Amino acid sequence: MTDTTIQTHEGEASFGDYFALLKPRVMTLVVFTAFTGLLVAPVPVHPFIGFAAILFIAVGGGASGALNMWWDADIDSVMKRTRKRPIPSGKVAGDEALAIGLALSGFSVVMLGLATNWFAAGLLAFTIFFYAVVYSMWLKRSTPQNIVIGGAAGAFPPMIGWAAATGGVALESVLMFALIFMWTPPHFWALALFMRSDYDDAGVPMLTVTHGRPATRRHILAYTVLLAPLAVGLGLTSVGGPVYLVTAVLMNAWFLKGAVQIWRRDEGLAEADNYKVEKTFFRFSLYYLFAHFGALLADAALLRAGFGGALWL
Known part of the structure; x- marks a missing residue:
């Protein structure tokens, strides 16, 4: 340094x-x-x-x-x-x-x-x-x-x-770990798509710098596709419940839609409209984890109150 x-x-x-x-x-x-x-x-x-x-x-x-x-x-x-x-x-x-x-x-x-x-x-x-x-x-x-x-x-x-x-540790804690782990790349790569000059100037080998924006868009889609079933699957464990499952399905449907939009983007068009789709995806990703973990807390509260619980029980 x-x-x-x-x-x-x-x-x-x-x-x-x-x-x-x-x-x-x-x-x-x-x-x-x-x-x-x-x-x-x-x-x-x-x-x-x-x-x-x-x-x-x-x-x-x-x-x-x-x-x-x-x-x-x-x-x-x-x-x-x-x-x-x-x-x-x-x-x-x-x-x-x-x-x-x-x-x-x-x-x-x-x-x-x-x-x-x-x-x-x-x-x-x-x-x-x-x-x-x-x-x-x-x-x-x-x-x-x-x-x-x-x-x-x-x-x-x-x-x-x-x-x-x-x-x-247990399966539930490992899946919570995996949820954040798989969410992190599309979250940061979306940021990197419209902040690439920063990483270029600093010499940080972000994917946008080493492989270009088209490859980064494909990677965002791939990780989001893998993330969705994992996120929903957490709801089928002992910590899941109706609130979490509904939240996970809705949030991941929107996340997948956004990733597909990013994947289909023409780079010239994206730059011309100031990367609005990428910025929207990034902002949504900020709420993604809070929604999932907040839903887990809601189901835990319902379970302690005598309602809900894991749907497979």
Whole structure:
């Protein structure tokens, strides 16, 4: 990593600048999916322990974000989408971000282990390592499969939540992991279609850069086709129910429709209308996971109230 394009650190950073290091938008998804994994697990958890578990998982997710920003500060300073982040904007020094990331990583893992169990803590530690080292330091700058493999880091939180409650893994937690894992590539590739110049300028080998937009469109369709049955299939497990199944069918029908529209796009037409279809698909993808995991929570609430439950039971 090089700091040659990063602005000089001036003055004291505000609390908001340090909080931004933790990638709060990403942390929101981490917290929500981990909370869902914890709540739909078959083992009840005391509210205080559950709160502690989600808090330390969130801190671990924030630690990953700080380490990622420390390592990626050089390319963040080049990309329009990221140049205002705390380090490239000069608000937080790189060594401060590194220290914060390492301290929060150790704190979150140890505290999660003490609050719940060491299996869940081990999963959290592996997730931080995977995002900071495997994805950020290795995959992101070396292969167009960066977001495919690296997407596993963002898929672990529901497994960690489930493990915090049960002390292990199960088919349900693996399928929740797989749902996020398969959603990640079309989500980010849609963004890359209308933000390609950013990745070109930063030298990041995103699929749009290495294989072009037509190939990226085909990949989006392929992953969406594979994602749909997996998403619906989760509803046939013990955590599924009528709310989830209806939500999954409707959301994935629309997602497939959007992927087909992207696949059929003429590149000249797409550029002429400012990539409206791609931007619509990307915006919808932001709600996709929240809808699925929110539906799981709704079915869990119905089950606890004496209604619903998995349809196959």
